[in-house]
Amino acid sequence: MSALELRQNVLDELEFEPSVNAAHIGVTAEGGVVTLSGYVESYLQKLSAISAARRVKGVKAIADEIDVRAPADKKTADDEIAKRALDMLAWDTVVPPGITVLVRDGWVTLSGNVDWHFQKRAAEDDIKKLSGISGLSNNIQIAPRIKSENVKAKIEDALKRHAATQAKAIRVTVRDNDNVLLEGKVDNWQERRAIERAAWSAPGVQSVEDRMTIG
Template sequence: MNDLQLKQAVMDELEFDPAIDAAHVTAFVHDGVVTLAGYVGDYTQKHAAETAARRIKGVRAIAQEIEVRLPTDRKIADDEIADRATRILDWDLRLPRDAIQVMVEKGVVVLRGTVAWEFLRREAEADVRKLGGVLGVSNHICVVSPARLGSVQKKIHAAFERSAELQAEKVTVHFDEEGIVKLGGQLHSMLERAAAENAAWSAPGVSKVINQIEIGY
């Protein structure tokens, strides 16, 4: 697929996704690198646009340059966003209470703290992403849990083998005593690359994943 075909595929996916008003969104493609530009009416649409582009086979990387332009009557003060974000995190029973701190500056929510699993880190971000008035989310939550070197590598490889979305034999895994996983190898799409990273994060004891998997054809 050449760049022109890839651009059309990305635009078709953006227009097909009901979560996105793509009327003011466009894409530029060079050597498989997609730049998303334009503007949307809320942060959830910006996130959905990036997710949609990642689904397209042949996309090697994404540059996210979409702006969030809130209507005047939907702009909310930072202190009110912070209050809402704190409350919605408290209401999420899977998140450890008082473990996550919230700061808001010019509509951008900054999250800090520690959790035991990556899915909780992502869940906290998803909780605040959908709040009105949010222009962006900066997630600095750390994943901290005990690491057991041998068992973690086995669990990651087993997760790769179970996955229908990736070719396990093409991914290399290195895990150190600090809980850092490094993924290498070559896969065919960003979707496969993301599936490998998600599988690695699912193992207990993983504190960080460095995804060095390349996208090839």
Template sequence: MDDKVLKKLVTDELEWEPSIDAADIGVTVENGIVRLVGHVANYAQKGAAEKAVKRVKGVRGYVEDLEIRLSAKAFTDEGLANAVANLLEWDVTIPKNVIKVKVENGVVTLSGDVNWAYQRQAAEQSIRRLQGIRGVVNAIMVKPQAQASDVKRRIEAALERQAEIEADKILVTVEGDKVKLDGKVRAWFERDIIERAAWAAPGVKSVDDRIMVSF
């Protein structure tokens, strides 16, 4: 797809997304790689912008250089830490008293051990919409629970259940608690579906996603 056409599609998608104020977001495209520059009002808008870009057909890669410019209201690190701790405590998908919270200059670092990757992801998702957050470092670790062969089987079975995915074009390699994905897909959102399937397997600590988007 022509870069000029892709730039317009991405710009239109950002303007269409109601949770984003796209007025201060600039878009450049080179060889199908989209770069966003400018600023947004909060961390949630930053994440929403990334999701909007990935929805657009023809995007081969994404670079994000968005700055978060908070309102004049003051947000102390101590206040943010308390808010984050409360949200994690109230989230029923996250085990209690296992995640530690550190906040420095508006950047939240989460640490601790959980049994499943979805719990690690849920902890980060829970706090993304908090006002005052400039960034999130997710250092939560997933405890190993299953044999590599079982993890591989579960991931491949999950891919076969997805109507959008041609599972026979995806190679899954598992070494201990690490998963490597290879192959080709037709759109970026398919790549995300496959990566989520890998993270959903028990005991997976890291996913090396080498899947290419080709048209």
């Protein structure tokens, strides 16, 4: 597939995605790397545009240069965003108490500690839904757990159980017993995300470094 064909396919997918106003989004493509530029009116639209580009066959990597520019009459004050964010987190039974929220110029930063990665991701998903935000930094830390001697084996077993992954093509390295490195080649973004989730599901994992490639 040529770069021009890939670019057009991404543009078509953005136009097809109902949650994205693609009128001000630019697309370039080279060697399977797609660059998204321009601007949208909400952070959720930005994430939806990136997800739409990932669905296109032939996209190996995405460079995100999209800005969030809310109309002047729809801008939300930082204190109002902070209050909404705290309410959202409090209503979510998956997210434990103690998460702090800092908002500056519409950019939300989350801090605090949780026991599991899915709790950290749940907090992030809650904030993504808020209107008026321009970006999000998730600095929530996963609290250290009792060290497991079989982290590598647990992850490899999880990959074997997952029908959407090719476990034999993935190399799993565990450093300091809680930092996971993933290497190898996958067929698509969905498989890549499934492997990342499997790595995060192992007890005690503090970080996952994804060096997998799509090909």
